[in-house]
Amino acid sequence: MGADVIDGYVTDLGSRLRGSKRQVRDLLTETRDSLTDATEAHLGRGLTEQEAQRRAVEEFGPVREIANEYQAELAVAYGTRTLIWLAVVLPLMHMAWEYGRMLLIGPWQDFGTRPPSWYLVVAQANDLTSGIASGVALLALVLGRMLARRYDARLLARTAATISFLAVGAVLLGNLAIIAATAHVDPARLVQSLPMSTASLITWTVIVRLGLLARRCLSCATIVG
Incomplete structure (x- = not known):
């Protein structure tokens, strides 16, 4: 269930972006890596997998704002x-x-x-x-x-x-x-x-x-x- 949090976020982000496929792919890969690193950090603080991923996504920022920055x-x-x-x-x-x-x-x-x-x-x-x-x-x-x-x-x-x-x-x-x-x-x-x-x-x-x-x-x- 927890994996769906990051997957859903990255999928939603990707659906909002238009541009070079390679650059979009690179941005999404960077996003996923950042969310994974943040999740591991929260796991080290005692959170569950799902809680850690939700916290990582919340700290990364609303998908609409991130998509706007990436699109620019x-x-x-x-x-x-x-x-x-x-x-x-x-x-x-x-x-x-x-x-x-x-x-x-x-x-x-x-x-x-x-x-x-x-x-x-x-x-x-x-x-x-x-x-x-x-x-x-x-x-x-x-x-x-x-x-x-x-x-x-x-x-x-x-x-x-x-x-x-x-x-x-x-x-x-x-x-x-x-x-x-x-x-x-x-x-x-x-x-x-x-x-x-x-x-x-x-x-x-x-x-x-x-x-x-x-x-x-x-x-x-x-x-x-």
Whole structure:
């Protein structure tokens, strides 16, 4: 009967947490170990097994409060992971795409007639989007580490989640804008060679992956009470 006290507490705690499975598992393992150590200490003072476990759980804290603290920690970790992905992957993806385009397609002005000026503006804006999003993510990482001790983890988690979500959204809109602009100017340009089609598929796979990370990051941060 006594074992059910710790098991029930850990199970209830785990059901309230969202984040990396490995990190959740590590936190729950640490919790169980702490409760077991406290139980053994109370057993040494003459309490029964069930009384010792109940006392250990009471001293550890209400499950809702502990879950809130753990969730803030998980949200910050997930936000940091997502920002790192944005800071590193976006510029690499953009450079790979641009290199492939220049190698296999050539400059925009080599497409027969020169595209209209507004099209070049859209293309340049799309190019800048990845760089700006990556730079903002990197800046957020640096500032987050500097401010970690001065600001509440909940605020940092929500800030990281919001930045991640907006950055991915901007990159997504930039790519959709250039596709729509290309279709308007010359739909034939959307039909690419196999290498470029593969590169496009990889690009969209990365964007979707980043979008999922940003959404999970936002989800982890918004459930922090």
